Amino acid sequence: MKNTLKRLPIVLAPLIVLSGDLRAADPAEAKTIGRIVRERPDLSNFLQLLEKTEVGSQLSERTNIRRTIFAPTDAAFAKLPKDSLKTLLAPRNDDRLEEVFGFHVLNRSVPPFGLEKYAALQMATGQFLSINYQKGIIGDGKFIGESIPCSNGMIYLVDRVLTPNTDDLFQRLQKDGRFKIFTKAITASRQGKLFQNMHGLYTTFAPTDEAFGKLPKEFVDSLFLPENNERLEDIIKHHIVEGVRAAGKIPGYFSLGVSDVTPVSAFGQQINFKVNGDGATVDGAKVIEADLPCANGIIHVIDSVIPPVESGLLDLLREDERFTTLVSLLDATGLSLAVASSTEYTIFAPVNEAWTKEPYASLVRDSGGDAREALYGILARHVITGKHVSENCRPFSKLRTIHGAPIYLTRSGVDRRISNATITDTDIEGFNGLINAIDTVIPDPMELPEGDISTVDAIEFVQETLAKASPIYGKGEYEACWRYYTARGYEFLSKYRQFLASSAASELEGAIRDDQPVFQFASEAWASRNTFRKVLRVLEQREDRILDSYLMQSREKKRFGR
The missing domain is CATH 1.20.120 (Four Helix Bundle (Hemerythrin (Met), subunit A))
Incomplete structure (x- = not known):
């Protein structure tokens, strides 16, 4: 027995060694982005970038992160000028190398059916990259081959080395060639620093030269006269908003048209974004190209100049033939004075046809007599204190009329209603509020307190x-x-x-x-x-x-x- 016990350590020792040698590797570690790149002969040049960058080493070793890599093939590197890769890998260019590699990295894992939904991406460098996955386009390159799932993300093969965009908004507009008048106006209004500011992100709504051509030439020329400097500055400021507001989707940012997303221009008025059968518009101008990436934001190309509004709510109502009955009733009840003031209101304005139905038709006929009190009560439920957008409102909002009654604004798809009255035209803006056309007079049930x-x-x-x-x-x-x-x-x-x-x-x-x-x-x-x-x-x-x-x-x- 003693002899047997003495021999046990000798027998166990080789088993312990063998167990260390035979331990299975973590399957996830064998399938990281970095290791998959190493296994592919067509990514040997990209591998050199990966191995020299801090981000690249993480992609090889860490399985608890999720990234998407757009990997240029060796054929893509072959399209670069001679010795470009050698220069990039030189020690003196380490910062540039990190930037170039980071511009191929998205800080989240996105499958192909997710990429289909995006119009642009913000890469690990913070810069934006345009994408149309359904058409196979990314930046100035194209997707090639298959997408490769990894344990810590995804790899997509591309046919070009993606170059970070260093142009700010103003530089991009200048180089484009379609915005000569707009860039001249930016310079003349001394707003160049706003468009070139690299300490923030901005969205520019850029009218083309053809857009300015829709205006009388005398008017456009007059904007550049010294006495109209302030007017020109106001117009330019109304074409830029702080923050990224894409027409499509950019992961991490809210797009135009989403609930509660109503951008306000540098001038101080909101930009009204709408989508209908003819496409997207901002303040009535058609968006003809969207989501052009720049180093400090994005550009939407529009077909008309969008000056800030100068008219008040009452003036807008008087100018619109749909609201002649409403205007006469506002005058008769004295509410026109409130609507014409500088206080901000949101008006849900019944069109003329809505007033032809009983019991309202009878009251309208007697608007100058005993019916004025009843009409005041009816009109008061259509005037809301404050500025409340309807086009991009929340699915359900409780608002307050000027006499304190609750009223409910709802949104479901393209349908927008105020207390079940259909809103047929949204967010007509005046300097003191908004007007929404509705197809019926709003009922006034007294709900539970x-x-x-x-x-x-x-x-x-x-x-x-x-x-x-x-x-x-x-x-x-x-x-x-x-x-x-x-x-x-x-x-x-x-x-x-x-x-x-x-x-x-x-x-x-x-x-x-x-x-x-x-x-x-x-x-x-x-x-x-x-x-x-x-x-x-x-x-x-x-x-x-x-x-x-x-x-x-x-x-x-x-x-x-x-």
């Missing part, structure tokens, strides 16, 4: 939301389910926010915010569902005694989260 709304009402609302969303998800309609939760979330916050602590309300608002996902809608819907479940528990805990009383009376109702 807000002080009488209880936690039970809020609980029922959340329960109904969960119950109706479940079958939508069950049918595989994940995007529709997510959008349903979003709309119901805004409605809940409009009606029942007072029953939640600020932290819980903020969590719900964050969950329903339209952050423009392009895929994984099932995850978005599920996250929204979980947030609604949390809200339900908070409400139940807040008013447990009321809830218990309610459940005793309605035992047959299904209960969520209990």
Whole structure:
């Protein structure tokens, strides 16, 4: 027995050594972006960049990061001027090497069906790169071959080395050739520094020379006279906004047309973006080319000059033949004085045909007599204090009329309504507010006072939301389910926010915010569902005694989260 025990260490020692040699490598480490690049003979030049950069070493070693790489093939490097690669790899050009390599790296992993949804990308360098994956275009190059999934991201092969764009907005406009008058006006108005500012990001709406050609030549020439310097400055400032506002989608940024995204120009007025059957417009000017990347932002090319508005709401109503009846009633009731003031209002303006229906037609005929009081009450429900956009509004918003009554603005796809009246023309801007044309006079039901709304009402609302969303998800309609939760979330916050602590309300608002996902809608819907479940528990805990009383009376109702 003793002899056997003495021999055990000798037998175990080689087994321990063998076990160390035979340990399987982590499968994820064998499939990182860096290792896949090393295995491909057609990426040998790109591999040299990868091995010399800090970002590249991370792509080889780390499996807990997610990146997308646009890898130029050796044939792409062969298109460069002679010795370009050698120069780039020289030690003195390390910073330039990091920039060039970083311009081929996106700091997230995006599958092909995700890339199809994007118009531009912000690369690891912070610079923007245009993309049209469906047409196979990226920057000034093209996609070639297959996409390669890796354990820490994706690789796409491209036929050119992508060059970072160092031109600012003004330089890009100058080099384009279509914007000679616009760039001359930028210089004359002393706004060049704004367009060249590299400490921020901007979006420019750039009218072409043909756009200026639509204006009388005498007017355009007059803008460059010394006495009109201020006017020219105002016009130029209204063509640029702070921040990136793409017409398409850029990951990490909110696009034009998304709920609550209404850019304000450097002049101080909002830019109204609309999409219809004829395409996209800004302040009525057609967008003829969008999302041109620059070092400090993007450019949208437009076919008309968009000067800031100078007319007030009352003047706009008087100039529009659709609202002659409304204007006469505003004058008769004295509301025209308020609408003409500098106070900001949003007017939901019934067109003339809306006033031909009873009981309004009879009141209109007696607008100068005893009907004035009734007409004042009717008109007051169409005038909202403050400036509230309708085109790109939230799915559900509670507004207040000038006499304090709640009124609900809703958005579903292209349909926009105010208290169920269809909005036929949105966001006609005056210097003191907005006008929206509607097809009927808004009814004025007196709803339950807000002080009488209880936690039970809020609980029922959340329960109904969960119950109706479940079958939508069950049918595989994940995007529709997510959008349903979003709309119901805004409605809940409009009606029942007072029953939640600020932290819980903020969590719900964050969950329903339209952050423009392009895929994984099932995850978005599920996250929204979980947030609604949390809200339900908070409400139940807040008013447990009321809830218990309610459940005793309605035992047959299904209960969520209990």
